Amino acid sequence: MDARFSIAATGSLSFGAGVFDDLASHLAKLGYHTVALVASKTFLQGSRCSAFLQQCKDCEVSVLTYPVSGEPSVGSIDELSHSCLSDGCDVVVGVGGGSALDSAKAVAVMAKYLARTTERISVKRFLEGVGDLTPPPGRLPLFAVPTTAGTGSEATKNAVIAQVGPNGFKKSLRHDSYIPDLVVVDPSLAITVPQTVTAASALDALTQLLEAYVSVKSNTFIDSLALEAIALVGNALPKLLEGNLDDLDARSDMAYAAYISGVAIANAGLGYVHGFAGPIGGLHSIPHGVICGNLIVPIHKAMVLAAKEHGQDSSFLQKLTKIAALWHVDGPEGVIEHMAQMVRLAKLPPLRDYGFTKEELVAIGSKDASRNSPVKLTQEQTISLLEALL
């Protein structure tokens, strides 16, 4: 047992097929009058959104819709935050994938902050590594409804915001108070999510679970949650990607695993894959899950080889052996091969399809992206791993 550890609180959770249908009456019972619905365009165009809008109307709750397309940028967050403020919204509801939920989180923070100042301050000034101001504590009330089973943003205390281009970045707006108040995980919302989004989102969730589980910052509490969720992914994801996208049990397992991935990274941090995903995603417009799916196997294969060179008794190898038992495969190598099989089923585009060059990847690979990884790779290894992605 760990000598000591602490766990950041998560918001309330409502889980199960159909729970989204209770949200409108819940908002009314809590006394909210004007909802900022920050949601993916796909959700806003669907029948579940129409039903939600009608339910809110029946409960005399107004809803203003703020469509999100693409990953959140400094410009999109500044624009949505000013709209939310001028529209007088008293609660933010985020519905969609990680982009919608991160946008909702950032809008809830910035709309509250901008109400207290006459200056037009950009969210960029609060971002880790690029901003000059401390993120403000507090935000508007925030409810998160994930639909894609991916980033786990519904359970984390940060929103990742990008500025894409030669001097681009992907940085977090982060504070302990940004974890959503209520998470509504309704796996039936994911039934219509297409194969490409399902695959990329799931590989992000799996990467997050694995990196948090083996992290040097993990602890007994997170280990037990993450290991069970990893077991679920190993069974459910192949089912979905083999053509059973309407399998509600598999969707439920993935929705639960994605939520736990958010809880896990909020408490145990991340490793190499996400260390590289930040600069890669800041350089060209590429879905975060596609980066994770391209990196998860080569990075962890190299980590297994490096750990074995230093002896068989590392906690990293022991943890992979526990995963192997739950996935019914043979040891750490079996885990790598099962992940490779899931990545093959995902049919992800390679990085070259997004315009990356060898020089760009060599520059990224030469930086230390180890974060909380239990195994350190050499600079030569990381550069050659990234070059091989082209």
Ligand SMILES: [Fe+2]
């Ligand atoms: Fe991620």
